Every structure is written in structure tokens, then in C-alpha cells.
Amino acid sequence: MHALVIGGGVAGPATAVALRSIGAQVTICEARPAQDKDAGLWVMLAPNGLAALEVLGLKDAVLRESLAGAAGPSGFAPIRRAGLYRVLREAAVAAGARILHDRKLVAADTFADGVVARFAEGPALSGDLLVGCDGIHSRTRTLIDPDAPRTRYVPLLNLGGFASGVDAPGEPAQLQFVPSPKGFFGYTVSGSREVWWFANLPWGAEPTRAELAAMDRAALTARLLDTFASAPSFVRDVIRATWTDLYALATHDLPTVPVWSRDRLVLLGDAAHATTPTSGQGSSMALEDAVVLAQCLRDLPWSQAPARYEELRRTRVESVVALGARASAAKLRSGIPDNSLDWVLDHRIDWSSRV
Template sequence: MRTAVVIGAGIAGPVAAIALRRAGIAATVYEAHEGTADDVGAFLTLQVNGIDALRALDLGHVPEGLGFATPRMRFRSGTGKVLGEVSTGLALPDGTVAVTLRRADLYRVLRDEARSRGIAIEHGRRFVDARPVPGGVVAEFADGTTATADLLVGADGIRSRVRQVIDPEAPPARYVPVLNTGGYARTSAVDAAPGEFEMIFGKRAFFGYAVAPDGLVWWFANPPQPTEPAPGELAALTTEHWRARLHELFAPDRTAACAIIDATPGELTAWATYDVPSVRRWHRDRMIVVGDAAHATSPSSGQGASMAIEDAVELGRCLRDLPDPDTAFAAYEGLRRERVERVVANGARSSNAKAAGPVARVLRDAFLPLFLRRQAAEAAAWLHGHHIDWHTPVPTAAAAGRP
């Protein structure tokens, strides 16, 4: 049986390992962190195309019971005016819609699924380099150990070391001029129906929230930050700072944002937003990158997890049908590059719209209803309606490396 080293145990890594195993490749996942990520991250929305891709690997049950259905988004201005409403994607044939869930819960379940299928996940193994050997590749770790396999998959995120090894000239992640913060609150100040996201283009910042079936409000905010924060700058800011800063940003708006923030217990932190718009080389010497390591999108796209899952399925198909790694990797890139780069570009536009100036804000609010209607129709066709059939052979065009 062929073997693979998978670097990274976030979302892309375990799903890639599962897809590889189903394609007849024994994969071991290596994760830099000493422990699991059960307390890492906030929440995300797994779109219907991501859920459909999970089903290709018999993982469709993964989101069940972890979060709540979020089929719609309503957009408002800071005055409370409704600018438009769109679905988060047409329901799958059985009625399944997008699901919002905690990132840590998704990590945990995917990790458990991988292990239940005989896939080893080793923690505390920080990847530092790799070198080709006849018929394979050797991964080198910070602790001095190595692992040899037929191929190596870099699923090590937006700051991917594997990406750097494949192409030392690869561009770094690009800063997107908004920050992220958020939390969970219980308050009677909201009147949204459970499962409907309220997305608010405030006068000074963007705010979004959804009410879970148990009444808990899941919220996030995107304070504008024109310049990239220095290392350690955000970590040094206190909860009191963020409460005051968020109040300053949302006080001019006629929304529930300040009430939700006030009702949020515990600490508040913020983190910077980045994307990776285009990576020149995805593969070399039996090494390849997937997920955020190849094409990170800003959270505004709502597609980061779903794109990573789709990647894993397509990589598995290509390696199943095209046993030569170079040919399979070229086919994978042909199937994925155009789609994922379009998603990244859409996410960047959405993030920039959140930080619009006074004139741009007026134009945005005027034209957004028309844009939302057009975007919803387009997304249903190319984004949310994307389907991967595991059992269909990889087409000849893809095998030739053409999209």
C-alpha cells in the first residue's frame, strides 16, 4: 500500500487522510501542537457544498448535533434598514442546509473520525523541512525525527511551512484590513428568528449574529484596522479595551450590537484577518498543499472549511485514478485552482466592503440589494451547487492538468 505524510490536524488534514485511505493510501497525520485543538477558534458556517463533499467520504453525519441550521442571511444598514436577504445555499435534496458550529467541535469530530478509520494522528511533531528520495519524500521535524512516505500533503494552514518548502519564493499571507472578534451571549435585545444570520453594515464597523435554538446569541464583529498589527500587539489588549472599542464603533448604529456585547461574559480578544489569493506552485517532488495552505480565504467568504473539504475529496480521487503522484497532483490543481481563487477573490471583496469609507458606504447601501439578488443566483449555480461524485473517474481534461 502506498503511504502519505499529512502535515496539520485542523480541518483539511484529517479529511485528506480519510480521502487518501479510501483511495488506498495509508496516511499518518502530524500536528505541531502538543495537544488537541478542542479549545481553539470561534465558530464557522459549514456550507451545503462542504456538507455534500463530506458525504462523498461517508462523513455526512459529522455536522449532526454540533451546531444549528442557518439557512438565511439578512443584511441591514446601521440604521436598521433591510438591504436584502439571501439563502446560504439551496438545500441539498434531503433538505439539509448550512450549519453553524464551533470550530473546535468540528476539529474534534473529524479527528475522532480519522482515528476510528485507523489513521494515526501524532501531536508535538512540528514540520520543518522535506527532501526527496527515490520514489518518495522524507519529512523532517523540529524534534529531530523524520517520516518517509510515497508523498506528502501540506494541510498546515495559512502560514504553511510546506508551501515554503515547495516554493521558497511563495508570497506570504496577505493582510485584510479588518479584525475579528466575537463571543456568545444571552439577551432579550434581539428579535431574530433562530437560525437566521443578521448581518449589519454599521456606520463604523460590521457586526453579525445568529440566535441558536437554545436562545444563545452567536456573534462576531469586524473592527476596521487599516494597517497590519505588529506581532503581539492584539494579544496585549485587554477585554476592557475591546468592550470600550466595540461600544465606540457600534454606538452610532440602531442595532442590538452594544446590548449583545454587554451581555457577553468572559474575555474578549481579537485577531487579524489574512488570505492567500494565489500560490504559484501547489506541488513539487511528491509534495502538495491543500486547504488554507494553498488558497486561504478571508472569513467573509464563509467557505474556508468547505473548500478544504472539497480539496481533500478531489485529491483522493486524483490519487486513486492516477497513481503517478505528479500526474495526480496536476489533475488536482486543474480541478481546483480556478474555483478556489474565485472564492478567495469574492471573500476579499466582501471584507473590503466592511471597511468602506463614507462615500463608498453610501454607494454600497444603495447598490447592495441588487448585488445580493444577483450574487444569490450565481452562488446557487457555481458555489453552493458544486457536487463531487467520489465514484466518477477523474476526467481526461483534469488528468492533463487543465481546469
């Protein structure tokens, strides 16, 4: 079996490792160039996501790359997005997968015995199946179902950055929340005065890409300082000491994608179900998906595997998306989102059992 995996973010390389472990040949097709510097900020990997990484044999490598080199007291591990992508891609290549960059999927033709993927640039590729790991704005999703729903805007602006030389309270790698009447601040520390942080500001109308690109750093900083004027003073110190871009991003989610697969195309990760960042679960859900899809392809004929994968995953991931939406709404009311839900965090996939 030759799998064309579209997207080299979190889901793509994890899927590649999982599929290599069941003997599939894998080609990852990533739209962005190899030397891409714009890999965003940081994510928290949850205990259930780390458990999925353990099934893939990647937990230790990912933890080594994380902020404190180990999970924090509550079992979460903060990691730079760029570092996570790099570790996962290196693992995929080490497992025998091929990664092609500058391969933006635009079309896919399915036949009785395979699929041909077409790209904005470069030659078409053929395979036995195509796994769409192409993120929240997935092209694969609309190739599977032209009527697939669009993402939903959640009225919060995400900002964040990395700050050095600031004292902020907390154990290394522990996520700390500072709600305030006008916004929400979260952060984690390294133990050596390095602070990784994010902020969410209520943002009524959805900003366009052009509006986001035009957001002036000085103006955003002033707005953040005003938003957190009544918060503990270290919050403003962190904002002032930030040496990176502020990564202003609109928030979206994708509650239900009615069709996850068609012919030899199947969706995985944010392409199938995107939750708001507030759930802290998007990457972990993608990692779980990767393991379960590989399990289904290992144990079932190709014709049955996508349906079984969807059956095993849909309720859980849609519940997590709903959790993220509730938690984002709580932020708009200046509350602390309840993310400490055992049913999410304690989930473990038994790779040795048949699906």
C-alpha cells in the same frame, strides 16, 4: 501508499478520511499539543462544504455538533471550530488514520521513491507523499517553493464571541448581518438565547502579534460598544453578555500560490489558497480539496495526480479568494457582502465519476 498529512485542522483530518477511503495509510502530524484549548471561535459551513462532508460520510456527525443540530434556512451550519476539529479528528482515527501531536514540520527531503518529513521535535517520518494541510502560514508551501508569496493583509480586525441569555432576532442557525457606519456585525442564534457573533472593524495598519496579544478586553469592548452605538440595542446586549475571549485577529488572504506541488509534496486548504473569513468558504474549500485530491490519487498514477487536482481546483478556489476580497472591501464601505452566489454554493463533487 503512506501519506503524511501535515496539519490537523479542517483540511488535514478530512484529507485523512478521504485518503483512507481509497486504501492509503495515513499519518496526521499536528504541531499543536493534544490537549490544546485554543481552537478559536466558530465557522459557518456552506452547503457546498456540507456536500463535500457528505461524500466523506461525515455530514451527519458534523451537523450533530453544529449550533442547532441542523443546517439553517439558507443551508449553512454554524459550528464551533473546536467542535469541527474534534469531529473530523475522531472520524480520521475511526477510519484508521494515526494522529501525532507536537509534530511541527520544519523540513522535508524528497527522493525518487518517497519523502522524509522532519519536525521541530520527535523523530523524522517517511512516507510516499506529504500533503501540506498546515494552514495559511504553511511551512510546506515554502518547502515546495521558497519564493512562495506571503499572505496579504486585509485591513479589517476580526473579533467575536459567544453570548448567553440574550434575545436576538432570527431563525436558529441563520446568519444575520448588521452593517453599521463604523463596523460590521454578524451573528447567529441557537433558539435558546445563545448568540454566536463576529465583528469586523476597519483597521488601517496591520497589528503585530504582540499588539494583538496586548489588546485589552475592556478597551475592545468599549470600542465595540462605540462602533455599534447606532445599531439595534440587542447588538450591544450581545457584546456585554459575551462570556468568552474576544479573539482579536488580523485578516489575511492569499490570492495566488503559483506552485502547489513539487516532487512528492502537495498543498491543500488554506496552505494553497486562503480567503478572508468574509467569503464564509475557507473550510468548505478545504473539504472540497480533500475529496478531489483523493479522487485524483484514486484514478491516476501519483506522478499525474497533483497536476490534475490543481487543474480541477485552481480556478474555483482563486475565484472564491477574489470573492472574499471583494466582500471584505464592501464591508469597509459599510455594505453587505454578496455571499449568496450559486456558483459557489451549488457546487457538488461527483465521487463516482473518474477524474
